[in-house]
Amino acid sequence: MNQIILFNNLLSLTLPSSFESMNWEKIELMFPNEDRPQFIYEEIEANRFCTFSLLKDQKLSNFQVEQGIQSISNAIMSLYPTCLLEAPQLLEKEEKIFGYFTFKTHSKEGILRNIMYILSVEGCMMLGTMGCLLEDEDGVRQLMQIMNSLEIPERTPSYRRISNCS
Template sequence: MDQRVDEKILDFINEVEKREAKKDICNGPVKIGERYYEFEESEFFDEKLKIYIPKDFTDMSLEARKLKYPSESRPEIIKCNEKGNICITLNIIDSPLNEENVGKLKDGMKVIIKKTNPANVFYEDGVLEVDSKNIGFFDFKSYAIDDSLYNIMFFLEFEGKTLMGTFSCLYSECQQWRECAFQVIKTIRIMKEDKGDEN
């Protein structure tokens, strides 16, 4: 009898540990590094795009934007933690894109980034199917003035144009963030315009 109780306790502990290990950003707070983050669904581009991001990420200040993204074509949406060293960006590029060409675009962008910064170290790349949309992605390590960064770039078709997103954090925190960052990408939903159906 005692053994059964012990097994139940062990099962319970194993379940908790499994849940911890299998972090699910859509289902309550998630421990990343030393703290817990709560993710919530946020809406962008006139509520046409929904994506889960950490609740306490805020819009990056204009001064910080200018420093971090010196070019005038900086992303339209930059959400970051309070230190500004973990960022999620979204940007619509006025360049036509359809579902079939997402993979080609991803390959082309990777080539450009390799040429611009030959020191970058590339890891995975591929095309995910999320909510019946193709999302091309690749992740890489880049070098900033005083540190190295971990980046994920992703691309999808949005109203016939190219939507480009990035996730970046310090390379030293990449192990803690990588899985959750990919989960963020997998929560992307594009709202179809339903005129007749309010359901």
């Protein structure tokens, strides 16, 4: 297991050592739009992946997570009505609320189970998707462990001396 720190120490998580950063060619194929996730990891042999995006322009408080995940799932359901596998849920962890739901998509490897999640980080939306093949129950458990490992590290305030110049 590897402890990963992202976004200048705003998010930490634990990834199995079998996960590695996705190569650029595959990223461009999987996410052709320039607005792609900021961090993408994959476990090549098992067809599993995790994405992490901090959307600084999308404000989100801890109290808005439930409404946010409902809105996102509704938007996806309106585009792909038969894709929902699991309705939006909330997960509370150390005074933080995570919202997530699962949906299926198709890829050249087969049907994927995607777990989309959001949480508030520094008042902004953290958005991510984790995925594996639909029938990969071990993958689902592993991805849920990764999601449960997400933490917002304590930030220690920095103090600096203010001098009075006369």
